[in-house]
Amino acid sequence: MEPRVAVVGIGHAGFAPITAGLSYKELMFEAAQRAYADAQVDPRADVDSFVCCSEDYLEGTSIFDEYVPDQLGAVQRPVQTVAADGLFGVATALMLIRSGAARVVAVEAHSKVSDVLTLGAIEQFAMDPVFNRPLGVPALAVAGLDMNAFLERTGLTEEHCAMVAAKNRTNALDNPRAAYPADVRPEDVEDSAPVYWPLRELEVAGRADGCVVVVLAAEERAGDLTEAPVWLLGAGWSSGSPTLESRTWGEADFVARAAERAYAMAGIEDPGEEIDLAEVDDVYAFKELQHLEALGLGTAGGLAEMLAEGELEADGDLPVNVSGGSLGQGNLFEANGLARLLECAEQLRGEAGERQVDEAYVALVQSWRGVPTTSAAVVVLGNEEGT
Amino acid sequence: MREKVARPDEVRRWPGDFPVAHRYTPGLAGDAFLTALRDRGAILGSRCERCAYTYVPTRLFCERCFAELDAGVELGPEGTLVSFTIGFVGLEGEPLDRPVTLGLVRLDGADAVLLHHVLDPGDEPLEIGERVAVVLRAPEERTGSILDILGFAVAEAESD
Ligand SMILES: [Zn+2]
Numbered sequence: 001m002e003p004r005v006a007v008v009g010i011g012h013a014g015f016a017p018i019t020a021g022l023s024y025k026e027l028m029f030e031a032a033q034r035a036y037a038d039a040q041v042d043p044r045a046d047v048d049s050f051v052c053c054s055e056d057y058l059e060g061t062s063i064f065d066e067y068v069p070d071q072l073g074a075v076q077r078p079v080q081t082v083a084a085d086g087l088f089g090v091a092t093a094l095m096l097i098r099s100g101a102a103r104v105v106a107v108e109a110h111s112k113v114s115d116v117l118t119l120g121a122i123e124q125f126a127m128d129p130v131f132n133r134p135l136g137v138p139a140l141a142v143a144g145l146d147m148n149a150f151l152e153r154t155g156l157t158e159e160h161c162a163m164v165a166a167k168n169r170t171n172a173l174d175n176p177r178a179a180y181p182a183d184v185r186p187e188d189v190e191d192s193a194p195v196y197w198p199l200r201e202l203e204v205a206g207r208a209d210g211c212v213v214v215v216l217a218a219e220e221r222a223g224d225l226t227e228a229p230v231w232l233l234g235a236g237w238s239s240g241s242p243t244l245e246s247r248t249w250g251e252a253d254f255v256a257r258a259a260e261r262a263y264a265m266a267g268i269e270d271p272g273e274e275i276d277l278a279e280v281d282d283v284y285a286f287k288e289l290q291h292l293e294a295l296g297l298g299t300a301g302g303l304a305e306m307l308a309e310g311e312l313e314a315d316g317d318l319p320v321n322v323s324g325g326s327l328g329q330g331n332l333f334e335a336n337g338l339a340r341l342l343e344c345a346e347q348l349r350g351e352a353g354e355r356q357v358d359e360a361y362v363a364l365v366q367s368w369r370g371v372p373t374t375s376a377a378v379v380v381l382g383n384e385e386g387t
Numbered sequence: 388m389r390e391k392v393a394r395p396d397e398v399r400r401w402p403g404d405f406p407v408a409h410r411y412t413p414g415l416a417g418d419a420f421l422t423a424l425r426d427r428g429a430i431l432g433s434r435c436e437r438c439a440y441t442y443v444p445t446r447l448f449c450e451r452c453f454a455e456l457d458a459g460v461e462l463g464p465e466g467t468l469v470s471f472t473i474g475f476v477g478l479e480g481e482p483l484d485r486p487v488t489l490g491l492v493r494l495d496g497a498d499a500v501l502l503h504h505v506l507d508p509g510d511e512p513l514e515i516g517e518r519v520a521v522v523l524r525a526p527e528e529r530t531g532s533i534l535d536i537l538g539f540a541v542a543e544a545e546s547d
Pocket of ligand 1: 449452
């Protein structure tokens, strides 16, 4: 499909439980500075359009769109805000470039959650005000219900989920930007306190501040801007059935729909064979398994085996969340998708240091907007060898 | 390189809060559900014949085929436990004095599930697939709210 679109620059800041002293604007400035330096672009002259991904309640500001241009070099320029995960911003950038509306686009997402004193209340405020919110329970209850339904349907167990949490937190030990690296074993996870049983404390990603900025360009500009373009081979997104009463419990059907579109665009017919590594949503450990199933990367029985055989480890057949995922890097909220894209871009450029995966040509990135949503995006990336 | 703060507690912060207050309109469908619950202790759903799917609570439209629906089907009061979870923490992660149990129940006659508390599950562990029944507040105490339902209780075993 023409024109081809590449990631030509990427920068991040934060990725810490608290970024003390830096305002959200300064955090964004720091990440943007690095992304523009990486792409060797001047935002005031070379970036045609800017896309930010944020949610007013998390920011503590109404109409947050008005608070993003200056720190990105986007004052008096085309800027739009997408109230969704950063991967939806990448999809928007893809459309801007493919349509010819822009040749170079910067996409930004961040979390300054350490400034939020009532996160539980904000998440609960996302539940239906008439039928769900009066029950007075946190949105986390939705994760507990979904996990139990998932385990019941698939026959996967609490032990499998604990293995995921241990794998990702341990993977984070090799990731210098991870906020929550830990040498934990599955037994430690299973011994941790239940929060919304069967979901346990060590299976919930801790909150983190951070920002990621990605610069994307049409092929004609990409060659000038980078020697190692990471091509955006496909993108897809979908809603599920958001209403708690009529949604598909225990299954991420919306992820499957998003993946179907991304695979079709990327020409991927057998994801298990064609994808070399994946960074998928693991804000709750069981979600990694649920998402891998929806992405067509394993069946319930197959995933149990893959976990047991170490195939999802950094040196396995299908490395998943080598970065440490959200469990290891921290929950960056709307920036989770871009944090996963950052990892895949580094892997495909061969710049992932100690956690570099061998023969990484095609990578899959998936995001989910968290409880109580059913909203997901999927992006497929490839380096020169992967296209 | 910018200086990193070593003592987060010494960082200057400016407090801000925002009083948020709304009144939500349940709509025609929601009103039919809440009125039937208050006045008759009945749980109403909406059936889409084309999709062969029964929603609960009532809906004015089908999310699957976009047809307009009416609020005509009475559901339950018994049903099947589709999932449950036991909560040990409150809204901001604070430990609870007593755990809470929530269940998703597919009421007899419904395809959608209803979310509510599971009352006094007792010492017997709950099981998915178990039969439960809706427990209502006393008629004189009902106000037309989802809380007119107290929750679900494990159904008494049927005697032959
Ligand atoms: Zn229908």
